[in-house]
Amino acid sequence: MQKHGLAKFPPSEYSIGDEVYVKFIGKDKRVYRGGASIAAPRVLEGKVIAANKDLHKYKVKYTTQEKTISSDCFRVDMITSKIASQEGEKQQRAKENAKRENINLQGENERVFNILQELNDIITESKVMSTSYKEALHDKMIGLQQNAAKEDLHAL
Structure with a gap:
């Protein structure tokens, strides 16, 4: 079922060096009884430094609010382009590439x-x-x- 969904609506593809927004979920600074609470997600600017297109994961280098530079792997649904029109183009391009691969010769x-x-x-x-x-x-x-x-x- 998942393969069918990915074939019909393939995720966007990003290349190395693309400027992206990352949905980052960090820990809250307050401590509650029972452990640290999870803060609301926030958006950070980042740059793609590595890509695993088979698993739809990207390694993104970003700067947190504390001005520390770090890099983590994110799923494609946690990343978006800086401009909405670019995101639409990337989704369309991914869909066309998926159709090309499925052409019967x-x-x-x-x-x-x-x-x-x-x-x-x-x-x-x-x-x-x-x-x-x-x-x-x-x-x-x-x-x-x-x-x-x-x-x-x-x-x-």
Whole structure:
């Protein structure tokens, strides 16, 4: 189910060096009985320094309110671009890239095979060709057909 959701609505992709906002949840300075309370989330400016696009995690270098520089890994849903229009473009680009990866090459293989078969028919109809060349071309067509069948199996 999760893979289907990611395929339909892929998360934004950020490259190294992008300026981003990070949703940072730190600890509150007050101490309550039973432990430290968790403060409300705040937004910090940061810069992407590393990316793991398979897990949709990014290492971001940011400066806290105490002026300390640190870097942590964040999930993609904890990061956003500084400009809303850039975020929309990144989401659209990620969606297009996901569609490109899922394209089935079966139609391309059939189209190439049909073109080669038409060329084979044209060449064999001409009486100029020798029989050995016809046999070699026939063997080549069988090889192309087998390769297309293998690629179709891999695409599934």
